[in-house]
Amino acid sequence: MSATPWISLTTDYGLTDGFVAACHGVIARLAPAVRVIDVTHLVPPADVRRGAAVLAQTVPHLPVGVHVAVVDPGVGTARRGVALATPGGLLVGPDNGLLPDAAAALGGVTAAVQLVEPRWLAGRVSSTFHGRDVFAPAAARLALGAPLAEAGPPVDPADLVRLPTPTLTVDDEGFTAEVVTVDHFGNVQLAAPARLLDPLPAALRVGSPGSEPTRPAVRGRTFADAPADGLVVYVDSADLVAVAVNGGRAVDLLRVDPGDVLRVSR
CATH class of the missing domain: 2.40.30.90 (Bacterial fluorinating enzyme like)
Structure with missing residues (x-):
């Protein structure tokens, strides 16, 4: 994907702490010309299904860009951080079911990688704040036009975690x-x-x-x-x-x- 001037952020971080500002700051340091759209930071804490629904229902109406979503109760565990390419933009976040519905809304996953390349991450990655140290820097680099394949090894889209189909x-x-x-x-x-x-x-x-x-x-x-x-x-x-x-x-x-x-x- 070529460079894009847009990143969106969807999280459960709330508005009383500095978490959102830290993510904005990382993006601004790496890609100062990129504009950030805050979708919401009031997803109920750890409510992956709510975050997935908000993201999927919003991204089709946003500019083509990089969409970061962080509702991540498994942060720091073996769950993967991923970036997904779609015909309608890129998605960045945890592999916990948060992203696939949004990917489908943007035309389906055409490529996926695991975010493990050290040069794409913060120098020191906190075990509890991957939004700042993994997802925000990766999104900034993608927005600047860096190739998705440089972020880490490929992931089979069929292996992405998906939420159960609603009744x-x-x-x-x-x-x-x-x-x-x-x-x-x-x-x-x-x-x-x-x-x-x-x-x-x-x-x-x-x-x-x-x-x-x-x-x-x-x-x-x-x-x-x-x-x-x-x-x-x-x-x-x-x-x-x-x-x-x-x-x-x-x-x-x-x-x-x-x-x-x-x-x-x-």
Whole structure:
């Protein structure tokens, strides 16, 4: 990949410490002309699935560049640090399931390497801060146009760690889907493609499988399609089915967490 002026950062580092600034600083020292987009640093700590979802749903809308993601509860262990090439840019981070969905969103992995070349890393690599000492310097060098193959030995894309496929079952009455993420507004995103709403009526029921009573909901296009404090089932900006409350928080009303399942039925 040729030089690119863009690096993005997605982490669970928070905003109360100096972790994010340290990563910015490493990039600025090595590639001062590169611009950095902070996607978020508020991924819940160690929540790899949430980080993967945020990354995959964001990178298609960013400039072509190098996308660094660090949600890394296994930092310092035998888990690999990797860099992945795709038709839509490069991805850098831990090999723990965080990157493959984003790679798919950018056209699929065309090459992958393990980040072990000493010249690409900090002189002293902390066992607990690979964002600063491994991923940020590697990203800066890639942004400057350094060849991916120089970063370390190749990795078979088929051997990359992948997260389990979210639960999804479909029947004549509706579908049951895993909660993928809950956003800042309390909207509940499901592992269900938009097309699953097509055969369903305007009046729906939503609830946890096997629990009664289920709650009434409307199939809508916007939040305002439901009455105040009512549930609406809609297609969100990632083209997935989601559940919201008009003027409220669906996550609180439905009492679900990522990894739980919800049933949407006629």
